[in-house]
Amino acid sequence: MYEFTDAVDFYIGMINALKTGRISLHSPLEEICLKAGKDCFAYIDNRRDAKGKYGYDFWGIIKNQFENEEQFVRWIKNKVSEKLLYSKSEQFPDFLFKTRKYAGKLICGSLLELKDSKGGSVASFNSTLPTKYKNLEEIDVINGKNLVSRIASIIDGDLSPENGYRNFERRCFYLVRTHAGKDDKVKVSVVDGSFFETVPKDHLIYQMFLNILRTHLEKREIKISPDTLNQIEKALSYVTDQTIIAASQIIEKASVRPRLRIMAEVHSEGNPHSSFYPEISERSINLIIEASSYEEKFAKIVSQKIPEIEIFTIHHKRNGEHVVFQYKF
Numbered sequence: 168m169y170e171f172t173d174a175v176d177f178y179i180g181m182i183n184a185l186k187t188g189r190i191s192l193h194s195p196l197e198e199i200c201l202k203a204g205k206d207c208f209a210y211i212d213n214r215r216d217a218k219g220k221y222g223y224d225f226w227g228i229i230k231n232q233f234e235n236e237e238q239f240v241r242w243i244k245n246k247v248s249e250k251l252l253y254s255k256s257e258q259f260p261d262f263l264f265k266t267r268k269y270a271g272k273l274i275c276g277s278l279l280e281l282k283d284s285k286g287g288s289v290a291s292f293n294s295t296l297p298t299k300y301k302n303l304e305e306i307d308v309i310n311g312k313n314l315v316s317r318i319a320s321i322i323d324g325d326l327s328p329e330n331g332y333r334n335f336e337r338r339c340f341y342l343v344r345t346h347a348g349k350d351d352k353v354k355v356s357v358v359d360g361s362f363f364e365t366v367p368k369d370h371l372i373y374q375m376f377l378n379i380l381r382t383h384l385e386k387r388e389i390k391i392s393p394d395t396l397n398q399i400e401k402a403l404s405y406v407t408d409q410t411i412i413a414a415s416q417i418i419e420k421a422s423v424r425p426r427l428r429i430m431a432e433v434h435s436e437g438n439p440h441s442s443f444y445p446e447i448s449e450r451s452i453n454l455i456i457e458a459s460s461y462e463e464k465f466a467k468i469v470s471q472k473i474p475e476i477e478i479f480t481i482h483h484k485r486n487g488e489h490v491v492f493q494y495k496f
Contacts, residue, residue, distance in 0.1 A: 196283050413426060456489065
């Protein structure tokens with residue numbers, strides 16, 4: 168019920184910031200997030216530029232609880248190294264929304280990744296496969312360190328000791344811009360991860376390894392019986408956990424620990440800004456969410472706060488109906 172609360176609030180914040188001229192469709196995506204999201208983030212990856220370029224102090228709310236910055240530094244240094252307070256960490260994700268609690272359950276806490284492109288395609292995913300959900304455990308393994316979860320737990324405060332906090336499934340959203348810098352063609356959308364995850368992640372991973380094997384067999388002209396290939400496919404079907412794949416591997420006698428970083432490129436049918444979806448207009452800002460999880464209350468909330476909004480559905484060529492909230496300039 169509350170899976171889209173973060174995205175809806177953020178989308179409304181973006182439009183209001185655009186209306187008031189605090190940002191434009193061509194502003195850096197980081198600036199758009201900071202000025203639209205205000206104090207709703209539990210993690211910001213580029214805390215250095217947030218403060219230096221955009222005057223956004225990620226730690227500001229916590230600092231206000233102390234008499235001076237020296238007290239804050241003494242308190243925080245046991246949790247996060249002082250040099251990391253205002254660093255560009257190069258970790259996944261770019262932003263993480265604060266977790267909330269309702270009726271005894273953890274809600275919200277969504278992920279937000281930024282994808283900026285000067286052309287019409289969606290920028291590649293270089294650190295992880297785009298999915299509908301991820302939790303902090305998976306994020307830590309993908310990054311190879313626990314900085315994101317440590318900072319998030321500090322900001323989330325009393326909610327972080329809750330049972331299930333680290334395994335709480337968080338909705339993934341992607342702030343996508345195409346034709347950046349082209350005033351007549353630019354499109355900006357907050358896209359639900361369901362638009363990219365059209366087959367289960369587990370299936371995608373083992374099929375990738377199976378394709379690699381088949382290509383090698385074909386290249387070397389090696390023939391394998393259908394029964395053997397079926398047995399191999401069955402064995403590979405267990406290779407599904409991206410957290411294990413992304414972890415460093417210890418190989419006997421090897422002086423390095425290899426690790427795989429899965430990257431992904433978006434098929435044109437999975438690109439909401441492509442010609443497959445002409446309803447997504449140029450010079451528009453959109454929120455695109457999975458129709459099966461959609462509730463009418465979101466339409467009422469957005470329409471009340473942004474009366475000019477248009478709401479319609481598009482048919483994803485590979486994953487069914489999605490609801491679009493669109494604001495045109």
